Each structure stands twice: as structure tokens, then as C-alpha cells.
Amino acid sequence: DVKVTQSSRYLVKRTGEKVFLECVQDMDHENMFWYRQDPGLGLRLIYFSYDVKMKEKGDIPEGYSVSREKKERFSLILESASTNQTSMYLCASSFGQGSFRVEAFFGQGTRLTVV
């Protein structure tokens, strides 16, 4: 089975802190994604990566950055956490172009609270 693992289920951070959310997948997927989930807004894409060291902005990249130094790991970084970044963060991964298996697999989510 595909496994996508997020490093924390719950995090509480202070305003202004630098926050790292880690995600690891074990299926050799090319693509990895970070989404933010808020009630009534669904899942909004923050950043995605289609290869090591490659990244592209999603719909709401402001206040976030990402790092993908190894294929299996994709990190989301909040440079200076703010209260409006309190949310559920979901990591996902999928095979790349040319694969028949285009569906994404998700981690369990990280509930981040910024106080």
C-alpha cells in the first residue's frame, strides 16, 4: 500500500515562528503536493513539486515556501507563522506524466494552530 506520512498530526506554534511541515512518501512518486483545507473552501493548492528540486506555486503560495531535496520528501515552510495560517495541511503524492495511475494519495493531515 502507498504510504504518505506527515510528521505531525497536531502542532501549536507562536506568531512569527518558522514552521516546518514534513511529508514522506514510499511509492517513488514523482509528484508531491501541499494543500490547505479550510471549512467551506475545500482543498487549496499551496505548492507542488514534479521532480527533485523542482517546484511550482499553486493557488495560495503567499507566506509559504517548499523544499524537495530528495524524491521521497517534501517540506512545507512557513517563514513567519501568522494566525491566518491556522489550518489543516494535507500532503499528497502521485505518479508523474505518462502514468496511468494519476490518482493522488494523501497523508493523515497536520492540524496547525498559530497563537
Added chain:
Amino acid sequence: AQTVTQSQPEMSVQEAETVTLSCTYDTSENNYYLFWYKQPPSRQMILVIRQEAYKQQNATENRFSVNFQKAAKSFSLKISDSQLGDTAMYFCAFTNGGATNKLIFGTGTLLAVQP
């Protein structure tokens, strides 16, 4: 830009009955994939069913089936013989299966199955 719309924020169904969740999307692509994902209260997002746009036949997975209307850009999910374990948030999602397989989500429908 592609968009996915779910117009039913919440729905309720009695156990053993049938319920249909609606989804519409907008794209100029001819080849793409559509999905329904389920997120139970425990939060792990899992794939329920997928549909390839080039296939005319509607996808079916046990009690779950879709009504895919390509010309109308409609993709509804039918759950037959509803069970208490079907209580969850359901998300409709779209990807063009291109270089990044970026998934675009709707805002979700919260389904409550009543005993």
C-alpha cells in the same frame, strides 16, 4: 483555468437508502480524469472512484457509481444502500493528467448517514 463546483455543502440520508452528490467542472481539455475522494472524521483522505474522460461507460465500485455527463461537464456520485460508515466529507476532484497531475478540488459535501 479549470474549476470544480460542488453546490451541496451538506446532505443527509437514511441508512440503506440511496443518495446522489453533485459535481460540475469547467475545462477546455478533452482528456482528463475525475475523482471522488472521501474524508471520514478521522481525516485520512481516500479515493472512492475515478473516471477517465475518454471512457463513455460510467465507473462503478461496489455501492458507489458515477453519472458522468461529458457534454454537460457533470460528474455526480451515487451511493447505494448507504451505511453509517459512509458518513464523511466527499470531495470531487479533477486533473488533466499532464506533466504534474495537479489535482483541483471542489469545496466538498458533508454527508451524514442517519440510523
